[in-house]
Structures are given as structure tokens and as C-alpha cells.
Amino acid sequence: MTAGAQAPATGPRRRGRPPAQRSEETHAAILRAARVCFSKRGYAGTSVAQIAHEAGLTSRAVYHYVDSKPALFADAVAGAHRRVGEEIMSRVAGRRGPRAALRAWIEAFLVLFEEDPSLVQFLGLAVVEAERNPELIDALPDRDAGLSALNHWFVERAVHYGEFAPGVDPDGVITLLEVFAAGLSLLASDGRERDHRAMLDVLGRLAAGHLFTDRREDGAAPG
Amino acid sequence: MTAGAQAPATGPRRRGRPPAQRSEETHAAILRAARVCFSKRGYAGTSVAQIAHEAGLTSRAVYHYVDSKPALFADAVAGAHRRVGEEIMSRVAGRRGPRAALRAWIEAFLVLFEEDPSLVQFLGLAVVEAERNPELIDALPDRDAGLSALNHWFVERAVHYGEFAPGVDPDGVITLLEVFAAGLSLLASDGRERDHRAMLDVLGRLAAGHLFTDRREDGAAPG
Secondary structure, eight states, X not given: OOGGGSOOXXXXXXXXXXXXXXXXXXXXXXXXXXXXXXXXHTTTXXXXXXXXXXXXXXXXXXXXXXXXXXXXXXXXXXXXXXHHHHHHHHHHHTOOSHHHHHHHHHHHHHHHHHHOHHHHHHHHHXXXXXXXXXXXXXXXXXXXXXXXXXHHHHHHHHHHTTOBOTTOOHHHHHXXXXXXXXXXXXXXXXXXXXXHXXXXXXXXXXXXXXXXXXXTTOTTOOO | OOGGGSOOOOXXXXXXXXXXXXXXXXXXXHXXXXXXXXXXXXXXXXXXXXXXXXXXXXXXXXXXXXXXHHHHHHHHHHHHHHHHHHHHHHHHHTOOSHHHHHHHHHHXXXXXXXXXXXXXXXXXXXXXXXXXXXXXXXXSOOTTSHHHHHHHHHHHHHHHTTOXXXXXXXXXXXXXXXXXXXXXXXXXXXXXXXXXXXXXXXXXXXXXXXXXXXXXXXXXXXX
């Protein structure tokens, strides 16, 4: 269980340093509040005071955990990548075969979306905000960290086990995963759980080659 | 050729009403400037004066075409949906078979992305901005208009021709298209054309059932 997976702290604690055993919980509540506020109003339109209020804390209590608004943003991004990454890793690791692994990858997003929409939503919005605000230039994970690293791991694993057909460009698979992640993130606020489940089923059929009826007049199918 | 596809008007025209024959061109330049500014700085952080400057016009000239900032935003959204929709329609219409149609659908995004990244990028960001700003509540197209309507058309066409395997939920296909569109939109600013092309190839293989080597130990493959 990570910080990001916990429920926000209940009730305001308005004075002094929180007890040590509550520290992680409070930190998680701050990150969750940061995700919600940054997603709702954008980075420029959000103050640390608003995030503190959302978390039921004073600004001073928040500054106990982070030095600045950009640092809080970067912290929230890192936390979201960590939590999503863990969920994907744990689901993918136990699956046999690439289709099941791909399905597990997408399922992780849907489970997290149902658990906490702000988590999934923030992944995509963070990219938008980092592009808009120069002070966030270092806020996103490097290519060798966060979800990007995870997607590389996912694809390299499939390459290692010889799961891709000849001629498949691994970079194209990585980009496809990124497009999926970005799309799922952007639609995470829609409240359309049923549609998302139906989509997962469709994607499973697509990956299995069973989405369409088998008619060979289809000129554009490669291979 | 639509307004959205044209190059922006060159040079400032600082006085009075533009000549009638330039009207459509000027309108296109305003919409393009609106997409660029709203995408870069967000709706709240953008003024009509900034959009006018980006288009090489006076604010007064812009107000000749639109009544207000929210109206300009809605106009830009409608224009982007129209242009993207036309490109998809024209590409999909001539293809035989669902895999080729799906490929054409994605290709349309990539072609438009290379033609004008602001067009594709704005589609996704408009959703974000409309959620953040209450005055934009009516700015996005209804479900029966814009890209949403196009995706319905696309899927109903496949249903009509019996192209989906038994048990496929059309709503899941529509959601998958929406996730794709949102993801492509969000990644449209990356300048990674090669990766996007590689992704298209991977998607074509996925739709054809040829992405993975054919091993039947894969327990999660439906059907």
C-alpha cells in the first residue's frame, strides 16, 4: 500500500506538526488535494492555500512537507506515477502471454480510475500543465522513470519472450501505450464506468484478433 | 477545403472591416490563433487581445467575427471538430473493410497533426478547459454532433455491414475511439512524428490480429 492509495485524512488538524505515525497519511492527503485542485483549476489558478484547505490543513502544515508550489506539483506527479506504476506492475507480472498482459495493463487504469479518478486524471493534465508553465520544466518524470519507464519495461519484456510478430517496432508499441494512457487519463472525469468496461472488452477482442468478422477482402490488413 | 485548413492570413490588417473575399480567410486565422492561445495558456489565461495579436489583427477586428471570448472558444471548438471530421469522413468513406476503416480513422489524425498540431491538440484541451470554466458549459459539441457523432456513424456503419464479431458492444468501440482521439490529441505537441507513424503500424497489426506471435497459451484472449 502506498501513500497515494490511502484515503485522505479526515478532519482538520490545525496546529503544529502532525504526530509521526500520521505523517504519511497527511502527506497522502496533501498529494490527493493537490491532484484535485491542479486538475480542476490548473496550476496557475491554484494556490498552496487552496490545496491546504482541500486537505483540511493549514498552509503552514503543507509547507512542512513541501518547499514550494512547483515542488508540490512535482511531488504529486511522482506520487501518481508511482501508484499507477505499482498497480500495473502487480497486475501484469502474473499474466501469461502478451494479450493478457496488455489487458492487465489497461485494467490497472480502470481499477485506479474507479478507486480515485483524480489519480488517473492528473497523469494527463500534468503533461498539459508542465507544457504551459516554465517553472514545471523538471516536474515530469524522466523517460527512464515513471510510467514511461514502465512502458519500456512492458515492451522489452514482450520482446524478450519473443511475443511480437516479426517486424514490429517496439517504439510503436510504447507510443501506443502512451496514447492509451493519455486518452484514458483525459476521459477519466467522464463518469462513464460502463463504457470504459465495454471498451476494455473491445480492446481484448482487438488484441486477440477477434473484434471483426473474418473477411479477407480487407486490403489494409498488414502481414 | 475548409476554413480550418487554410494558412493564417499574412500580415496585419489594422483598420476597418476586411474585404468580403478575405472574410473567410481572416476567420480561419482567428480560429487558428484562438486554438494556439487557448492551448498554450488555457482559457482563463487568454484574452481576446492576445488572440487578435497572434492573428495579426486588432481586437476590434476579432469582435467583428465573434461576440465574446466564450463564443470564440465555442467557434474554435466547432471549427476543429468540423475539420477533423471532414478528414476522417473522406478517408474512411473509400476504404473496404473494418480494419482499413479503423486505420484510415487513425491516419486522419496523424495527417492533421502533421498539417497543424494546434488543430489536433485543441480537441483534447478543449475538454479540459470546458470542465474548468463554467461559462464554457455549452462550448463542446453535443453527443449528436462533432467527433462524437462521427464515431457513432463510424461504428454504426460497421454494425450495418456486419463487420463486428458476435457479442461486440458498439458502445465499447465508440469509447475506444474516443480514448484514442483524446490520447492522440494530448500527445500532439510532442513532435514525435516517427513514433506516431510506428504506432499506426502497430495499431494496424493489432487490428489485423498480427501484432503478437500466435501462441495459444494466452488465457485472457476472449472468443
